[in-house]
Amino acid sequence: MIAKRPARSRLRRPPGLVVVGVILVTVFCLVAIRDFDYAGARTSGSDVWVDVAHGTGAANVISSIYLGARLFDTILEVLVFSVAALGVRFYLSARGRSYEAELVPESHIVRVAVGVLLPPILLLGIYVLSYGHLSPGGGFSGGVIGASGLLFAAISLGTAHVSQRMRPPVLRWMEWSVLLGLIALAALPATCSLPLLADPLPAGRMGSLMSGGSIPLYNGLIGLKVFIGAWIVIKHFVDHRGEI
Amino acid sequence: MFGFNGVTIAIVLFGIGLLGLIIRRDLVIKLLALGLVNSATILCLVSLGAQESGAPPILTPDMRAAIVDPLPQAIVLSAIVINFAILALALVFVMLLVERYHTTDSARIERESDTEEETWN
Secondary structure, three states, rough: OOOOOOOOHHHHHHHHHHHHHHHHHHHHHHHHOOOOOOOHHHOOOOOHHHOOOHOOHHHHHHHHHHHHHHHHHHHHHHHHHHHHHHHHHHHHHHOOOOOOOOOOOOOHHHHHHHHHHHHHHEEEEHHHHHHHOOOOOOOHHHHHHHHHHHHHHHHHHOOHHHHHHHHHHHHHHHHHHHHHHHHHHHHHHHHHOOOOOOOOOOOOOOOOOOOOHHHHHHHHHHHHHHHHHHHHHHHHHHHHHOOO | OOOOHHHHEEEHHHHOOOHHHHHHOOOHHHHHHHOOOOOHHHHHHHHHOOOOEEOOOOOOOOOOOOOOOOOHHHHHHHHHHHHHHHHHHHHHHHHHHHHHOOOOEEHHHHHEEEEEHHOOO
16 A cells, blocks of 8 residues: 655745754854864875876876876766756757747847957867866866857857857767767777776877877867857757747 | 855855755746855865965976865866756756746745646546
């Protein structure tokens, strides 16, 4: 016999009690970290990561961590991003348009500004992802800069126009090919009888553009993946309501 | 009484976000509160690694000061991407619920869904 489920209203706690509980926990946490030794917590691992960066040849220590020691974690993160983009496409494509919003014509100034600013924005995205192993940046930020440039163009020219220029079938094919490329690149050491996470490419001279082993390659692939994924998410949200 | 630093601000922001998640009934506000909780977590991690007069974690030949702890910054990158993915998907689900029930009020959605369930049974 299946037990009868209690009414949901009975399961709710009084909001006042919850508010007091959360405030008490917050104050408790503030009191608990009052004597926390921040300096001791910070300096424990920096030297280790500097050695890791010297091993990979990338001047950016963070790049050498998330595309070196934490490479599989990063690939799974890209996979989560892909699944989210797939989910957005799946649910919103199935629903069709909620209503037919039309493109609001932008002024001549905005149209000219888009023409002037779009190439530098895309160039900045490419710069950030190609110099990600030497300076702050990388694939994720470079891809997002590129996608925000496309959003900027879509605001002025309309999503339909930008989407047509982006060739959706090629984009769809590229989206999954890039993911496969990332997984293949990560599996390359194992196929070359190297230890896992070993870099099959030479580290190069630290500080030069051609350094960091396969880190620039990963940055390029992740940047392309994020660029395509972010554009797909933007496009489907906009398509659902008609136009921007 | 309390030292004023990134971690304490993060704890307060986390508390505010958590309160918003629990007591606000509007689904869009709940998503904003979720974003606040995520930002508080990021602030906490970055603050734990930060230090006064610490150099950025970019290695240069003439580097003199010790670099800040780079591990929290590398972990934060995952948090940002996962947060983007969660927010995008959650927004889609909110849109689907709004299309079905014509409200963003979670209590009303729950009530109407209960009524639907009883009708089916």
